[in-house]
Amino acid sequence: MTAEEAKILLTGQGLRPGLLREAESFREKYPWQGTRKVAVPRYPYFGKEILEQALAALLAGANLLLVGPKAAGKNILAESLALLLGRPAWNVSFHIDVDASYLIGMDTFKGGEVQFRPGPVHECASLGGVCILDEINMARNEAMAVLHSLLDHRRLLEVPGYEQLQLHPAARFIATMNYGYAGTRELNEALLSRFVVLHLPVPGEEELMALFSYEFPDLRQEAGQMLAALFMDIRKKYEEKEISGRALDLRGLLESVRLIRLGLTVKEALAMGLVNKCFDVQEKTLVEDLLALRVSEDWGAKEFFSF
Ligand SMILES: Nc1ncnc2c1ncn2[C@@H]1O[C@H](COP(=O)(O)OP(=O)(O)OP(=O)(O)O)[C@@H](O)[C@H]1O
Ligand SMILES: [Mg+2]
Structure with missing residues (x-):
């Protein structure tokens, strides 16, 4: 499926024209010219209301938290939204080993020199992609702390030893979580308040x-x-x-x-x-x-x- 065909399947569900115009202006304002591809999701997300609400949230500049049971389409919705915004996605899975330096990046030696190698959140934030914070409630506290200044009005990423990174204006964040399974935790309220939240239903x-x-x-x-x-x-x-x-x-x-x-x-x-x-x-x-x-x-x- 091409990007255009996927977009038609998504918008053809009868999304409000006003919203589609906004998405188009977003794409025109922030045309993607980087090397990473704007990916076509494996499946388009089906569900008009959820699509509209989610797209509106991102266009308004909000961070979006998708909550739902397994196989409710959280990831394919996130990827479908990235496509509608015309930006590539970076997927970050928050398993227990993910720490701040993985997310932000770290110094490495290359040819005898110290070089900063950006992590996925840094890369996505600086280039203006859609950052998918997958299974965010599996994260450890240290990793969650990185997200605080990133996800509020400051839109800043603290990079230890370097200058703070100001987010690209097109950067967007979509977090996903299952609720109540073993191994998942509650999101602390300060982090939760940085998101607008959608509960994804099991499809009808x-x-x-x-x-x-x-x-x-x-x-x-x-x-x-x-x-x-x-x-x-x-x-x-x-x-x-x-x-x-x-x-x-x-x-x-x-x-x-x-x-x-x-x-x-x-x-x-x-x-x-x-x-x-x-x-x-x-x-x-x-x-x-x-x-x-x-x-x-x-x-x-x-x-x-x-x-
Ligand atoms: N509304 C939907 N529209 C299209 N496909 C859907 C929808 N809901 C679920 N699916 C299907 O369910 C499967 C899982 O989708 P996805 O990986 O996005 O789910 P998830 O919510 O991220 O699940 P998990 O919590 O297990 O990671 C895919 O095959 C997808 O096509
Ligand atoms: Mg998933």
């Missing part, structure tokens, strides 16, 4: 159908509807707290469709993609029952695809 039927027809153009309409209905059933059980979120896994659902295409039956494929993620016997049975109600389990590639 309409978004799923759009995603299916994008990813599997030859998937039959009825097959797509069947899977979407199953996913909605699982979502409902999850919302009613009857099951955990393990089987509510869009990545797993997409993988299942790929397995069906390769010749596995629907039952086999959905077992691998969704059902077998439930380790509790009762929960597994419940998901299997939902499956039996919704899908014709012995169907395979022939019934699913029109190739």
Whole structure:
């Protein structure tokens, strides 16, 4: 998919014209001429309201925090937004080993000389990219402290031993976090107050159908509807707290469709993609029952695809 095609898929969801004009002026004001590519996301984000709200936040100059469960599209939304702004993205994963010097950069020796090698946050901030602070709540405090002056009105990065770096006016920050999983922490309030926050929903039927027809153009309409209905059933059980979120896994659902295409039956494929993620016997049975109600389990590639 080209950048133009991706942009059409994103804006074609009926985003407000005023917002699209603002995005266009942003792109004209800050045309990207660097060597790093403005990447096309692997999937476009489907979800008009969230796209509008997120784009408005970035155009207003706010830092954006995307909160949501696994596979809610946090990363593809961040990448889709970078594309709409026409700026390249730098992805920084905040695992436990990330420290301040990794983010900012450090002195290294090259040809007998000390040289500063910028870290991803420094590079992105100075060139005016979109910095994706991925899984920000996994960060240790020391790494979070770097972000404070960067993310408020000062828009400054403290670089130890060097002058402070003033952010490029086009630089934007998008953080993502899962909430409440093992290993995640609360964001402290001072850091949280530097963001506007969007809670990403698990996609609904309409978004799923759009995603299916994008990813599997030859998937039959009825097959797509069947899977979407199953996913909605699982979502409902999850919302009613009857099951955990393990089987509510869009990545797993997409993988299942790929397995069906390769010749596995629907039952086999959905077992691998969704059902077998439930380790509790009762929960597994419940998901299997939902499956039996919704899908014709012995169907395979022939019934699913029109190739
Ligand atoms: N609204 C959506 N539009 C398009 N694709 C979506 C959407 N929501 C989820 N997906 C799909 O879910 C998968 C995961 O997307 P992504 O990696 O962005 O999720 P995430 O929220 O960052 O997950 P995690 O918390 O596990 O990192 C992709 O295959 C993506 O296509
Ligand atoms: Mg992610």
